[in-house]
Amino acid sequence: MGFANRFWKLMGSTQGRDTSRAQSAVEASHGFDEWAGGMADDEFADAAHGLQLFGGSAEDLARFLALAREAATRRVGLRPFDVQLQGAMRMFAGDVVEMATGEGKTLSGAIAAAGYALQGHTVHIISINDYLAHRDAGWMGPMLELLGLSVGHVTESSSRRERRAAYSCDVVYGSVSEIGFDVLREQLVTDPADLIAPTTDVALVDEADSVLVDEALVPLVLAGSTSGEAPTGEVLAAVRKLRPGRHYEVDSDRRNVFLTEDGARAIETELDIADLYDTEHVGTTLVQVNVALHACFLLRRDVDYIVRDGRIQLINASRGRVAELQRWPDGLQAAVEAKEGVAVSEAGEILDSLTVQAFIGRYDKVCGMTGTALAAGAQLREFYGLGVSQIDSNAPCVRVDEADRAYVDADSKTRALVEHIAAVHATGQPVLVGTHDVAESEELAARLSAKGVGFAVLNAKNDEEEAAIIAEAGDVGHVTVSTQMAGRGTDIRLGGSDEARHVEVVELGGLHVVGTGRHRTERLDNQLRGRAGRQGDPGSSVFFASMEDDVVVSALEAEKIPAAHDKISGEINGNRGRDAVDHAQRVTEGEMLQIHANTWRYSRLLAEQRDILADRRSVLLRTEKAFEELTSHDAERSARLVETHGRGAVVRGCREIMLWHLDRGWARHLETMNDVRESIHLRALGRENPLDEFHRIAIDHFRDLAADAVRESESTFDAIEFTDTGVDLEANAMARPTSTWTYMVHDNPMAAGGNVFSGMMSTFR
Ligand code: ADP
Numbered sequence: 092m093g094f095a096n097r098f099w100k101l102m103g104s105t106q107g108r109d110t111s112r113a114q115s116a117v118e119a120s121h122g123f124d125e126w127a128g129g130m131a132d133d134e135f136a137d138a139a140h141g142l143q144l145f146g147g148s149a150e151d152l153a154r155f156l157a158l159a160r161e162a163a164t165r166r167v168g169l170r171p172f173d174v175q176l177q178g179a180m181r182m183f184a185g186d187v188v189e190m191a192t193g194e195g196k197t198l199s200g201a202i203a204a205a206g207y208a209l210q211g212h213t214v215h216i217i218s219i220n221d222y223l224a225h226r227d228a229g230w231m232g233p234m235l236e237l238l239g240l241s242v243g244h245v246t247e248s249s250s251r252r253e254r255r256a257a258y259s260c261d262v263v264y265g266s267v268s269e270i271g272f273d274v275l276r277e278q279l280v281t282d283p284a285d286l287i288a289p290t291t292d293v294a295l296v297d298e299a300d301s302v303l304v305d306e307a308l309v310p311l312v313l314a315g316s317t318s319g320e321a322p323t324g325e326v327l328a329a330v331r332k333l334r335p336g337r338h339y340e341v342d343s344d345r346r347n348v349f350l351t352e353d354g355a356r357a358i359e360t361e362l363d364i365a366d367l368y369d370t371e372h373v374g375t376t377l378v379q380v381n382v383a384l385h386a387c388f389l390l391r392r393d394v395d396y397i398v399r400d401g402r403i404q405l406i407n408a409s410r411g412r413v414a415e416l417q418r419w420p421d422g423l424q425a426a427v428e429a430k431e432g433v434a435v436s437e438a439g440e441i442l443d444s445l446t447v448q449a450f451i452g453r454y455d456k457v458c459g460m461t462g463t464a465l466a467a468g469a470q471l472r473e474f475y476g477l478g479v480s481q482i483d484s485n486a487p488c489v490r491v492d493e494a495d496r497a498y499v500d501a502d503s504k505t506r507a508l509v510e511h512i513a514a515v516h517a518t519g520q521p522v523l524v525g526t527h528d529v530a531e532s533e534e535l536a537a538r539l540s541a542k543g544v545g546f547a548v549l550n551a552k553n554d555e556e557e558a559a560i561i562a563e564a565g566d567v568g569h570v571t572v573s574t575q576m577a578g579r580g581t582d583i584r585l586g587g588s589d590e591a592r593h594v595e596v597v598e599l600g601g602l603h604v605v606g607t608g609r610h611r612t613e614r615l616d617n618q619l620r621g622r623a624g625r626q627g628d629p630g631s632s633v634f635f636a637s638m639e640d641d642v643v644v645s646a647l648e649a650e651k652i653p654a655a656h657d658k659i660s661g662e663i664n665g666n667r668g669r670d671a672v673d674h675a676q677r678v679t680e681g682e683m684l685q686i687h688a689n690t691w692r693y694s695r696l697l698a699e700q701r702d703i704l705a706d707r708r709s710v711l712l713r714t715e716k717a718f719e720e721l722t723s724h725d726a727e728r729s730a731r732l733v734e735t736h737g738r739g740a741v742v743r744g745c746r747e748i749m750l751w752h753l754d755r756g757w758a759r760h761l762e763t764m765n766d767v768r769e770s771i772h773l774r775a776l777g778r779e780n781p782l783d784e785f786h787r788i789a790i791d792h793f794r795d796l797a798a799d800a801v802r803e804s805e806s807t808f809d810a811i812e813f814t815d816t817g818v819d820l821e822a823n824a825m826a827r828p829t830s831t832w833t834y835m836v837h838d839n840p841m842a843a844g845g846n847v848f849s850g851m852m853s854t855f856r
């Protein structure tokens with residue numbers, strides 16, 4: 092947390108002033124409680140819409156808060172605490188607020204959204220999954236409706252019609268992927284009547300640090316059917332014969348794998364080629380070899396993916412859960428499928444793509460809420476220009492965070508962990524165990540079973556089922572083992588969801604949270620701890636760490652890792668183990684920030700180009716611009732066509748022609764830039780810095796894209812046959828993709844700083 096802390100010390104004064112302004116507005120609102128309380132249901136809408144909230148009088152703000160409090164009381168059955176209204180005020184002012192788990196952010200966010208919507212804005216409340224989007228829309232909807240606002244939500248199962256209806260509402264609940272995919276899918280539309288029109292007005296992001304920081308560089312991808320660049324069976328077979336150390340090396344942090352000299356020779360022999368690094372092979376065989384190395388030696392079954400129902404399912408690293416509908420870039424997906432011997436799924440061509448960060452960047456205004464915002468303050472400011480406000484908790488937090496227990500190796504850590512869970516469980520106190528990945532959950536589950544401890548495991552299969560399980564995690568005698576994001580957003584009440592045994596659990600000390608290892612950032616540790624001690628409940632947390640944990644091994648040199656330990660338990664006495672983990676975590680946090688900044692430098696330009704392209708596309712789609720342009724290219728032909736087929740048909744045909752070429756151009760551009768990014772360090776050798784070089788190429792290509800699309804459209808216009816309904820592109824080998832699908836690439840290996848790419852760079856060092 093070091094960086095963020097220092098940062099906030101510098102910024103502290105502003106935050107203090109803003110917080111006190113929010114506080115006084117909330118205090119003033121109580122003066123209008125009688126006014127709001129006396130209002131009939133059908134008077135709320137008019138009263139609320141008559142208020143001037145932006146730059147308006149303090150009185151209007153106070154009246155708004157009083158109305159919202161009354162509306163929540165009547166329709167949600169919850170009377171907002173002052174701190175919840177303060178949080179709403181800060182979000183309304185455009186901040187990300189930090190409010191602890193269980194403080195009632197759902198209600199705060201809905202009130203902030205109401206403020207924006209009453210001023211004429213459309214607000215997207217962005218949640219982390221479909222289950223929560225659905226839950227929150229149903230939960231908060233009645234309050235928003237009482238205030239005269241319309242509310243909708245989108246989930247994966249929403250139809251096109253339902254989506255269009257949802258996006259026309261004042262407040263829309265949806266997950267980042269669902270709304271993002273809708274934005275991408277708009278690029279497939281060729282008839283304006285098919286648009287579903289998600290707006291880009293206000294985004295209010297729940298679990299803001301997860302979405303805006305942890306997932307920022309995850310690309311949302313729209314793909315269509317064509318063939319991919321997967322390694323051939325021959326390449327895969329050759330790579331599988333390689334031996335670690337001798338033929339290839341894996342970085343300690345498992346980000347890169349690269350061939351040694353010996354490895355390259357072995358591949359050359361196997362494939363019977365003279366020189367793997369010859370220009371003939373660099374863009375083809377070598378790419379395939381690197382993809383295969385990645386698939387075979389970096390991606391681990393049950394850690395990075397699982398094999399289920401004959402399919403590869405990715406495990407989202409930051410959430411430690413199965414990521415439905417996600418796949419790796421084509422070649423890699425096919426390589427892993429081949430490695431595991433499952434049917435190779437169809438490869439696709441990327442038609443459009445957008446990182447989460449670029450997606451959020453499209454909104455005019457962004458604000459958000461999370462239990463851990465301050466620690467992400469530096470990134471939120473640097474990448475989104477967002478401020479952070481910390482809101483006091485309603486009741487003081489009395490959770491006891493115990494000191495870490497550090498062990499010399501993974502084995503002694505696990506032994507101690509299991510002992511500890513069993514011992515706490517024996518008292519009846521509920522235990523929530525947070526693991527890093529599915530494999531770890533399963534190993535722990537096996538050990539707990541062996542010890543006769545009963546437990547529930549959440550491996551992120553079904554958000555709704557998980558929510559129901561985690562809701563009971565605070566009941567007497569429950570042990571719940573869960574990966575990072577599983578069940579997030581669901582309240583853990585002491586004594587079970589009905590709080591039947593609340594008193595008993597309070598006497599037992601509340602919920603006890605156990606971390607099986609420190610995360611790569613302290614912020615994630617704190618998210619886990621925050622599951623205990625909600626709303627002033629008793630609770631405790633403790634983390635176990637070992638000197639073999641990823642975070643330690645990848646960040647610290649061997650000689651900096653303490654080795655002296657108790658010979659029987661393996662425990663490292665004193666503070667040295669703990670200090671080492673703290674240090675490793677700070678190093679890792681710094682590295683991650685750098686990777687983020689660096690990768691963003693590459694993606695930002697493409698995001699800007701995408702905006703320009705989307706604008707151009709929108710004009711072609713919604714106006715007669717294409718008709719005008721092609722008419723000005725050949726007025727005579729145009730007039731003849733209009734005479735024969737009618738104006739409507741020609742307008743439609745021209746639009747389809749120009750959209751087709753523009754879309755092709757963009758897909759090609761993305762492909763080119765992906766290739767460039769993979770080889771940029773080669774091209775840039777001895778010249779400019781790679782980023783400048785990348786930018787130069789991207790700008791050149793993009794300029795050509797626009798001109799080429801026009802030229803190609805003109806020649807299509809000259810040659811293609813028009814009918815009374817327009818043109819038949821398919822008959823002219825200009826088919827649109829027959830099937831399209833969307834996915835998110837977690838842990839994108841193609842990203843700069845990522846695996847295949849750097850693996851390839853290393854090969855050339
Ligand atoms: P968070 O998102 O901050 O973790 P939630 O919005 O999920 O919190 O709410 C946590 C719990 O607090 C829910 O069970 C909710 O019913 C309860 N809650 C929220 N606001 C209030 C309130 N004003 N009074 C009483 N309970 C509340």
Ligand code: MG
Pocket residue numbers: 196197297580581
């Ligand atoms: Mg929440």
